[in-house]
Amino acid sequence: MLxxxxxxxxxxxxxxxxxxxxxxxxxxTTPDRVIALDSLGIGLISVIGLISILMxxxxxxxxxxxxxxxxxxxxxxxxxxxxxxxxxxxxRDK
Amino acid sequence: MTGISDFIIVFFVAVGAFFSVVTAIGLIRLPxxxxxxxxxxxxxxxxxxxxxxxxxxxxxxEEGLFNSRVxxxxxxVLITAPVGGHLIARASYSSGVKLWEKSIQDDLANKEExxxxxxxxxxxxxxxxxxxx
Numbered sequence: 247m248l249x250x251x252x253x254x255x256x257x258x259x260x261x262x263x264x265x266x267x268x269x270x271x272x273x274x275t276t277p278d279r280v281i282a283l284d285s286l287g288i289g290l291i292s293v294i295g296l297i298s299i300l301m302x303x304x305x306x307x308x309x310x311x312x313x314x315x316x317x318x319x320x321x322x323x324x325x326x327x328x329x330x331x332x333x334x335x336x337x338r339d340k
Numbered sequence: 341m342t343g344i345s346d347f348i349i350v351f352f353v354a355v356g357a358f359f360s361v362v363t364a365i366g367l368i369r370l371p372x373x374x375x376x377x378x379x380x381x382x383x384x385x386x387x388x389x390x391x392x393x394x395x396x397x398x399x400x401x402e403e404g405l406f407n408s409r410v411x412x413x414x415x416x417v418l419i420t421a422p423v424g425g426h427l428i429a430r431a432s433y434s435s436g437v438k439l440w441e442k443s444i445q446d447d448l449a450n451k452e453e454x455x456x457x458x459x460x461x462x463x464x465x466x467x468x469x470x471x472x473x
Contacts, residue, residue, distance in 0.1 A: 255357035262364030
């Protein structure tokens with residue numbers, strides 16, 4: 247039962263990621279694309295959790311941490327770029 | 341082996357997959373960036389957290405140890421995903437993305453005016469302080 251439900255959930259999550267890719271491609275503005283990419287990274291995290299249940303190994307679990315950090319840093323960098331035009335701020339008063 | 345733990349894992353994984361599908365539907369169907377932020381930050385966080393809790397319980401029953409990497413992943417996603425959603429919504433407002441035309445309230449509409457007023461008040465305060473000293 248576990249394997250069947252986990253497989254069905256894996257298919258559902260991957261299909262929802264394909265739906266998010268539609269928003270990445272079409273999204274009318276840049277923030278739409280950024281937020282869709284963020285949710286794509288979160289979807290990848292859940293795919294990796296489900297795959298490690300299916301394969302019964304715990305060796306993929308570092309990837310969860312790494313993907314979470316990368317998705318967050320990417321979103322923060324993009325939002326700083328959109329807001330100010332520079333990613334690393336030197337003058338704090340601007 | 342089908343124990344009670346399997347039912348718990350199945351419940352969490354199914355709920356997580358459901359919320360992932362809800363995220364995708366929200367991102368595709370909602371009208372503007374500010375409402376899409378809700379779908380991407382709330383339901384995506386809940387979905388991935390449910391799936392990771394299922395993974396945590398699975399490895400707890402399979403290997404008999406509490407996997408600290410999954411716990412760290414859960415906490416990290418819980419902290420960072422809403423923060424990312426908030427940051428990108430704020431950045432999109434200040435880069436000039438329009439609201440949906442049926443939105444009824446824009447709390448940041450007179451932000452410039454308000455900041456100008458604050459700046460004037462602060463300048464007056466500084467002036468008084470300088471004269472006093």
